[in-house]
Amino acid sequence: MPRSERSPLLLAGLLATAGVAHFAAPRTFDAIVPRGLPGTPRAWTYASGAVELALAAGVAWPRTRRTTALAAAAFFAGVFPANVKMAVDWRHRPAPQRAAAYGRLPLQVPLVLWARGVARNGEGRS
Template sequence: MPGSTTSARLLSGLLIGAGVAHFVAPRQFDAIVPRGLPGAPRTWTHLSGLAEIAVGAAVAHPRTRDAGALAAAGLFAAVFPANVKMAYDWRHRPAPLKAVALARLPLQVPLVVWALRTRGTGRA
């Protein structure tokens, strides 16, 4: 059963807000770019920020919502290695920070599910 239009708007806002954050405060994102990726971390930070903004815009528009929702699910899966890196890098930080980093790992599952449930909300 498809989700609501409100849910799609919230997902869109989350994606666009996160994408903008990649440009406003890029250092925090640079730090979690997996080392195995070619090029500079800042390049990946900007590319992923642009992807989040584009996918968020696609989710926002009813005509592109289904494709945007699938792209959002893929994007949430694609950033999982960055969350793993963050959890590993933060393993010696104070417990509250470590908990935040670890909580990001299972959070990807409901984000993917949310994105997939957003499909079908743009049809008349």
């Protein structure tokens, strides 16, 4: 299978893994929910996990791939404030944790570009 054919499945796998992690270890994600959002952090954790699972399914299915991959790109951009909050909150932690938090910030750019590339290459194929 050529790389371009694997790319949507790899993206779907990443989204599914992240979605499951939101339910398996919610406390980790609760801590990075920006304080200004209404509701509880746990509700946002579960909601974002459910969105990631839905995006994974949509990206994996060729008929919905293009639209869902664009939605995934928007989602990756939309969760950036959580990564900023994590970097700010972890600025006094030990160097490895701080590096992980800071490393998440630029990671959003390739994720957005990856999802856009999947959308561009997955135009309604079935």
